[in-house]
Amino acid sequence: MTIELAPAEDEEDAEAKLAALSALSGQVRDLVDAVVLTDVAESEITAVTAELAALTDRLHALRRATPRSFELGPDGVPRHAGNAVTGSANPHALPLVIETTPERTVRAELSFRPTHEGPPGTVHGGVSAMILDHLLGQAVAVAGFPGMTGTLTIRYRGRVPYGEPLLATAEHTRSEGRKNWVDGRIALPGGTVLVEATGLFITPSAWIEQQRPV
Numbered sequence: 001m002t003i004e005l006a007p008a009e010d011e012e013d014a015e016a017k018l019a020a021l022s023a024l025s026g027q028v029r030d031l032v033d034a035v036v037l038t039d040v041a042e043s044e045i046t047a048v049t050a051e052l053a054a055l056t057d058r059l060h061a062l063r064r065a066t067p068r069s070f071e072l073g074p075d076g077v078p079r080h081a082g083n084a085v086t087g088s089a090n091p092h093a094l095p096l097v098i099e100t101t102p103e104r105t106v107r108a109e110l111s112f113r114p115t116h117e118g119p120p121g122t123v124h125g126g127v128s129a130m131i132l133d134h135l136l137g138q139a140v141a142v143a144g145f146p147g148m149t150g151t152l153t154i155r156y157r158g159r160v161p162y163g164e165p166l167l168a169t170a171e172h173t174r175s176e177g178r179k180n181w182v183d184g185r186i187a188l189p190g191g192t193v194l195v196e197a198t199g200l201f202i203t204p205s206a207w208i209e210q211q212r213p214v
């Protein structure tokens, strides 16, 4: 299968705008961490809230219908700037930066933030699952079998800390027709596995019939 994606808007301005939007998203991530950790006085919280409402109105002045989708960057590498996990232009995203290995598996160095807390001092299990869902999806894609998550099974072996470097890896293990299995994990840099995942990803019949987007 070959990946066919539309090129990004052919404008230098568009690249500069995306860079600015990515910088804005980074600033908003810092803002979110500041919000969950702040202990300033109530009056200050109220004042900041009013200022943020005004800033939000400025951004609302011109709106897209949807977040930025898949596109080819100027370097020919596919990107998805609006994605909830990897999108540089999405403040919700870590963003996860995924590398493809020569063996066509995937790896990502990552670090969670205080905003990802679930149990005290621990990353929320749903956040770990979301990261693994995407990473497993990318692993099947780079192996040549892009698909949608059918099932995702997670085993939480140890508490995932935030603010510390971690390593996530995943690899396609087997295929049966349009069904593709993939394993992945989040581990400490020394190799101790904290979360394991197995997923079944299915290439939708529509993608094969229409030869897109794969």
Ligand SMILES: CCCCCCCC/C=C\CCCCCCCC(=O)SCCNC(=O)CCNC(=O)[C@H](O)C(C)(C)COP(=O)(O)OP(=O)(O)OC[C@H]1O[C@@H](n2cnc3c(N)ncnc32)[C@H](O)[C@@H]1OP(=O)(O)O
Pocket: 003, 070, 078, 133, 134, 135, 136, 137, 138, 141, 146, 147, 148, 149, 150, 151, 177, 178, 179, 200, 202, 203, 204, 205, 206, 213, 214
């Ligand atoms: C994402 C865009 C990628 C674009 C690619 C471009 C480049 C890639 C670059 C970068 C990779 C990025 C990676 C992102 C990863 C993100 C992951 C997500 O978050 S995905 C969102 C959550 N998942 C859904 O929303 C699915 C919702 N469900 C569906 O759409 C359909 O149910 C679907 C596609 C899963 C199956 O629909 P059918 O019509 O194509 O297939 P049928 O005929 O029903 O089933 C085929 C076989 O699969 C089994 N099957 C179907 N669904 C199953 C399930 N949920 N669990 C187990 N088996 C299932 C069936 O029993 C059947 O098996 P038998 O052939 O009979 O053996």
